[in-house]
Amino acid sequence: MNTVLPLLPGSPASPSDLPDAAREHLPTTPFGLYVHVPFCATRCGYCDFNTYTSDELGPGANRAEYAGTAIAELRRAAEVLGPDLPTVSTVFVGGGTPTLLPAEDLAAVLAAVRELFPVDPAVEVTTEANPESVTPASLATLRAAGFTRLSLGMQSAAEHVLAVLDRRHTPGRAAQAAREAVEAGFGHVNLDLIYGTPGETDADWAASLDAVLAAPVDHVSAYALIVEEGTRLARRIARGELPLPDDDVLADRYVQADTVLRGAGFDWYEVSNWSRGEAARCRHNELYWANANWWGIGPGAHSHVGGVRWWNVKHPAAYAQRLAAGESPVADREVLGDADRALETVMLGLRLRDGLPLTALSDAGRLRAADAVARGLLDPGAHAAGRAVLTDRGRLLADAVVRDLTD
Template sequence: MPSALPDGEPVPADGALPQPALNGLADRDLGVYLHVPFCRVRCGYCDFNTYTATELGGHGAGVGTYADAALAELDLAQRVLGERAPAVSTIFIGGGTPTMLAARDLGRMVSGVSSRFGLQPDAEVTTEANPDTVDGAVAEALASGGFTRVSLGMQSAVPHVLSTLERTHDPASVVRAARAVQAAGLQVSLDLIYGTPGESLDDWRRSIDAALALEPDHLSAYALVVEEGTKLAAQVRRGQVRMPDDDDEASKYEYADRALSDAGLEWYEISNWALCPDARCRHNELYWRGDNWWGIGPGAHSHVGGVRWWNVKHPAPYADRVLAGGSPGAGRELLTADQAYDEQVLLGIRLTDGLPLVVLDDRGRDAVAALIADGLLDGAAAVRRDDAVARLTLRGRLLADTVVRRLLGY
């Protein structure tokens, strides 16, 4: 089952935010995330807030009516943020499998954001998709609906790895989907997972090579995390599958970074590579910079002006609340100065742009020299005259959690 929501203080029934959270609204980018909680099957490794279509009924909780519930929450967002809200810079539709919805419904949600807030002229509009849900007609409909990018959940190009992950697509469907998206004039991003039980280094090389052959604009590569409560966690606990060790995962990351760099994709965040700065995922950069976003949908999280909140998880009560005009918020927290600082360090250090040394407190600045000596931070980047930054080396990327703990004095 998906992980539990955090604790927090109650969210007002009308979703109202404290006035200080709204004061600087126009000064920061605003993104919108729309969560689509439906999948054909639930993969054994996944702990996301997703449901198969047969688990849910109607009244806003079904595939055919979900867009109306999402639009109702957009109405709430418009009321709460008011006229000071800037035009939206990024929209990201994730899940789940967003393309379980009809392309026209995905387009309705994009239009709903635009009509309520407006879009920046160069707005990035992305949807995730399983490769076996995208063909030429779907890709053309997405392009007509205002999308600029499709992120395909490739995961692997090796059948036995896909089988272990319980993915529904095969390698050929990734090729068909990527070519359809490119033919429609949209950017292609590919998501890969490494460290699946039974995946060899040669398997991983095959996946990287297959991904690069598709000439993506952007690629993400994530180490598999076995989450408690998932089917895969139970298999590991029973000894049915064996997880790879840290050295195996490090070798796979190093191979990916080298191969992607040779192909012209440069890392800009620990798990993400892009052909050029314009091909970066600006929506994710918004998270890493601590800008503002409103998360639409069951279980979605939001952040505006130092206030973070999260919605009820199940689609049925979510739909009941938003269709009645109320907030679906389950809880919220006002970030303290210490929490905001810790998150700035935690997220900012992940970026190739680096974390400006001027934002570090005394503990952080005192740790920099030793981290450079240990080969975890780039010494040249830390001594630049006007914009010195803490920037991870390749070894530092592999040990990023250690770097964060030391910068925070833990």
């Protein structure tokens, strides 16, 4: 079971607060930094992320001051994790829309990472971006600062689908931004797609896949639309303005994406992610899926080090005020027990192309794995070799297979 630890007044997650057991393998376990930028120009109707559309949220919480606030938490991270600091192998700047900040501010955050931490010479540095929030000049600045990877939120090539999702960019802008990124020197570019939006047709989805293949990208993420409670999209569906996504349609869309992408030289390496070879995989996400260590910077960001998980206060103003006062922004934390860590290993590992060893499953889980092989959900050859690996059909039912093997 998870154990919720008490927080020291004014100083949660201080050096004395991190258990020795969590530090034991800190220098040798892969380590990444996530930087959350909580600003958006508008809120997309399907989004329930911790984001804010107002430019001014109080001192330290507005866009102009945000980079300095994030750097303040980076300094705290170095203090907490030191003196034997882990080497940063990945940095991922997400949001929100990180590229609403000036490129120079993102460059300053990355410069602070290099100042405060040892950094792998081959570090992967990603920023997310909306297609309309980057220019050739801003991309050139980011690349010169050391960003190596750009992840663009394309979602669809159909104008009416973008309208339902409340996306602001035009259908062709994502591919153009990808070309601008390559011209600026980015070695890796990803396009994010969403399928199953109400009103999306078979032809719309085919056109979106064609647009991706026409762009100079080496990575594609494709996610089924999830209707999150409390979002504008959920309210529109509840009022009967839009239909719920159809499960059969979602499955057909996924199969179509996999067929088209694999035919064009992309291989799946996680249920929702395809890349042109191993070098194009998102190493930061692989770090999450491997249950390695990461520190999340920013309001609402989550962190994990050696089985200890914590999360920051969600509102940017509260986050900034704590750091300005020299206090930790952590809202709460917990220590994962052995059973919880084993469960997460299965939940994350089964979604990967290589799967996971059968020894990671409980006795009951191994019996259910044999049944999953018989039902065509797990690969029989991999099972005979001692691993649980999803078949193509198993990927369509990945969440159900995970539940079956872990219940």
